[in-house]
Amino acid sequence: MPSCIIIGAGLAGLTAARELTRHQWQVTLLDKGRGVGGRMATRRIHNTRADHGAQYFSARTPEFQAQVQAMKEAGVVKEWYLPGIDHHPRYVGSSGMSAIPKYLAEGLDIHTGEKVVHVAGDATGCTVRTEAGTVYTAEKLIVTIPAPQVKALLTDSGIQLSTTEQVALDTINYQPCLAVIAELNQPSRIPAPGGIRYEEGPISWVADNFQKGITYDSTTVTIHASPQYSREHLEGDLNKVGEMLIAELHEWIPAEAVESFQVHRWRYSLCDQRHPEPYLQCNTPFPLLLGGDGFGMGNVEGAYQSGLQMARALVGEA
Ligand SMILES: Cc1cc2nc3c(=O)[nH]c(=O)nc-3n(C[C@H](O)[C@H](O)[C@H](O)COP(=O)(O)OP(=O)(O)OC[C@H]3O[C@@H](n4cnc5c(N)ncnc54)[C@H](O)[C@@H]3O)c2cc1C
Structure with missing residues (x-):
């Protein structure tokens, strides 16, 4: 049975794992996080929730449309129509974005809380070591x-990439994003359907998670700072950042409505410069494929496509 280790259990890694498993590969997924999903993240706050990473996504390619349709039928995904932003359907996780990776992770061999700190190998396979000292081996390695x-x-x-591979990695760039999650004691005044995108100023996005339909008992709002604001305040006082961004939205979020808030620092959020191909096959001593949303289309759908194409490449080789 061919085998593969996948570093990263975000959408790209999970998709690659599912496709390889479907072709009878033995797959081990490793992720440093407490759970799966990476940037498709939902946080629980008391008895409510908020999506603080990816907010919604589109499905333009036939493969992803089929996957989304299957998840809709399973009740994991639903549509969120945002007039003024969209002319085609946008999708969200029915109980938050993290419901999607959790669903895709079912049945896979996933080790969370495992930060990979070293990779090595030769033509026969690779060895991966985690911070905790656990060693995993397989024939192929996918890194997402x-x-x-x-x-x-x-x-x-101590692995040296070729100049071309190095240049490919160097071209990939991610925007940072400071994300505020505020728990409210009354409904927000954000107009239906609960999401506003801003083209300028310190804020790029605000969403009412109650109107979005992922919370039922009380309201939370998610605020994303703009890339420029996030860059300038990334290492700053997160409490002040939260206060400032909430105050900026006083029209929609009255100060007295805010019960509590927390700020998440995303060093890597949306990928604004990508390698054009869905993955990079490296000329390393061991078989290594690099993928994720830095490759191809970017965003949620791009991560899916990257994972799928990496798996198909390996299956085609085997
Ligand atoms: C604030 C924000 C807003 C966004 N908004 C949208 C949106 O509205 N629409 C959209 O389509 N996309 C959006 N995105 C982007 C979208 O979330 C990503 O494109 C997609 O989720 C990337 O998936 P991935 O699998 O490539 O990477 P990730 O989800 O980042 O997965 C990588 C995984 O690798 C793990 N990892 C990292 N280092 C190690 C290590 N050393 N060892 C083990 N594991 C490791 C991480 O824990 C993570 O789980 C947004 C992202 C953010 C952060």
Whole structure:
């Protein structure tokens, strides 16, 4: 049975794992997070929830449309129509974005809380070591973590990429994003259907998670700072950032409505410069494929396509 280790259990890694497993590969997924999903993230706050990473997504390619349709039928995904933003359907997780990776993870061999710190190998296969000291081996390796983290991992492992591969990784760029999640004690005043995108100013997006339909008992709002604001305040006082961004939205979120808030620092959010191909097959001593949303289309659908294409490439080789 051919075998593969996949580093990163976000959408790209999960998709690759499902496709390889469907072709009878033995797949081990490793993720440093407490759960799966990476940037498709939903946080629980008391008895309510908020999506603080990806907010919604589209499905333009036939493969992803089929996957979304299957998830709609399973009750995991639903449509969220945002007039003024969209002319085609947008989708969200029915109980939050993290419902999607949790659904896709069912039946897979996933080890969470395992940060990979070293990779090595030769033509016969690869060896991966985690921070906790556990060692995993397989014939092939897929890495789906953001490009700057890939570069650090390979450098720490003493692996030299070719100039072309290095240039490909260097072209990939992610915007940072400071995300505020505020728990409210009354409905927000954000107009239906509960999401507003801003083209300028310190805020790029605000969403009412109650109107979005992922919370039922009380309201939370998610605020995303703009890339420029996030860059300027990334290392700043997160409490002040939260207060400032909430105050900026006083029209929709009265100060007295805010019960509590927390701020999440995303160093890598949306990928604004990508490698044009859905993955990169490296000329390393062991079989290594690099993918994720830094490759191909970017965003949620791009991560899915990257994972799918990596798996298909490996299956085609086997
Ligand atoms: C604030 C924000 C807003 C966004 N909005 C949208 C949107 O509205 N629409 C849209 O389509 N997309 C959006 N995105 C982007 C979307 O979330 C990503 O494109 C997609 O989820 C990327 O999936 P991925 O599998 O490539 O990477 P990730 O989801 O980042 O998965 C990588 C995984 O690797 C793990 N990892 C990292 N390093 C290691 C290591 N050393 N060892 C083990 N595991 C490791 C991480 O824990 C993570 O789970 C947004 C992202 C953010 C953060």
